[in-house]
Structures are given as structure tokens and as C-alpha cells.
Amino acid sequence: MTGIWSGLAARRITAPLVATVLAATAALVAPAGASAAQGDAFCGTDYGQAGWSTPVEGTIINELTVRVLVGSDDIRSQTNVYAWVAINNGSGDVWLAENLNNGVAYPNGSLLQAKFPLTGTDLGLITIENISKIEISYISGLPDAFSSWDNWNMNAVRVLYPKSPNLDPPLSTAIDWSQYDQLLYGSGSPWLHRFKFSCDSEGGPSWETFNPFWNAI
Numbered sequence: 001m002t003g004i005w006s007g008l009a010a011r012r013i014t015a016p017l018v019a020t021v022l023a024a025t026a027a028l029v030a031p032a033g034a035s036a037a038q039g040d041a042f043c044g045t046d047y048g049q050a051g052w053s054t055p056v057e058g059t060i061i062n063e064l065t066v067r068v069l070v071g072s073d074d075i076r077s078q079t080n081v082y083a084w085v086a087i088n089n090g091s092g093d094v095w096l097a098e099n100l101n102n103g104v105a106y107p108n109g110s111l112l113q114a115k116f117p118l119t120g121t122d123l124g125l126i127t128i129e130n131i132s133k134i135e136i137s138y139i140s141g142l143p144d145a146f147s148s149w150d151n152w153n154m155n156a157v158r159v160l161y162p163k164s165p166n167l168d169p170p171l172s173t174a175i176d177w178s179q180y181d182q183l184l185y186g187s188g189s190p191w192l193h194r195f196k197f198s199c200d201s202e203g204g205p206s207w208e209t210f211n212p213f214w215n216a217i
Ligand SMILES: [Ca+2]
Pocket: 073, 074, 075, 076, 150, 151, 152
């Protein structure tokens, strides 16, 4: 599974391909509720919701910055965490995926952040209001045959975009608000979302939020 997923990182993925791959991977990271209205989709108990900021319409985006605050259950080594972004310019959602941690461990309370490139997608110019959905999902690492599936807690998530396509702000703990606008932020306690291998009353393998400001134009 890991091999399939590492190959998907940062590539354009059409919905049918996603469905095919997901079928082959036990639907671990299915973009949930693809036809649903705005709101959040997940299974388990979430203690918060994403709040989307009014987009600065017309801002051309070449990249996003995704920041995830890990809670009191860590991301284990060999576990891969993905961000998914659905771009919809009026012809339906096109999902793009990016591996945020490349299998690197993130301990309790750490900040996982990564750039999500949006160039070279053959979608043409993407403006911020074309983003229809954001999803975070993961594939558990399984270092050996005796390992249990890795669970982890997301206490907060933030997605930022440069104010101009000419900007490429360096990743830093402190947010440089002179270069960034915010797309969304959500947090919760004891977690916003708890990632688990399969859905139960506590959590599940994916978390998705729908952009109430989505606009195809
Ligand atoms: Ca863990």
C-alpha cells in the first residue's frame, strides 16, 4: 500500500482513479462525502470544526502550506499522512494529494507542516475560491508483523496560501502574516479529529471539510 501511495503524492488524481486506488487499499483514505454539501465529514467524535476564512477572491495559488498540530497520540515512523485538495473549476472535483511527512515520525505535541504544490497540474491557473474541499488522511505504518496499526490525534489544522503567486514563504513555526492569508483553521480538545485505522465511535481514517465559499469562476 505504501508503494502505491508514495507514487500518488503531488500528482493530479482524477476521481475515478481515486476510487480505483481506494478500492485497492481498503478505502482507507476515501475522500468522504464527495457530493455532500458544506460541512465536515468524518467518523468518530470530533471536538471542533474547521472554520473557513472568506477567500481573497482571484488570488492565484501555486502552493498551499498545511500545518497540523499533533495531539497526545503521535504519528509513528513509517506512517504517512496525506493532505488532499479538491479543485473544482466547474467541471467537477479534481483531487490532488501530497504526502505531508514522508513517513517521518512526529511526536506528541509537535507541529507537522508542509508545502502543497499546485503547479504542473494541467488545471491551468487555480484561484483560491476554486478549492472545494480539503481532506487529511493517513496510511498507518506497520514496521513489522507484530505491530499494531498506528493511531494519532490531530489537535489543530491550518491551511494557508501566499498572498501572491510570486511568494514562496519558508516554513517556520511562526506564521508570517505579511506573506500569508488563511484558508481554514480548526482545533479541538482532547482532539479535533482522532485518526484510526478503521471507523469507530472515537475516530476514523480520514477527515474532510467543505469550502462554504467555493466558487467555480
Ligand atoms: Ca500513534
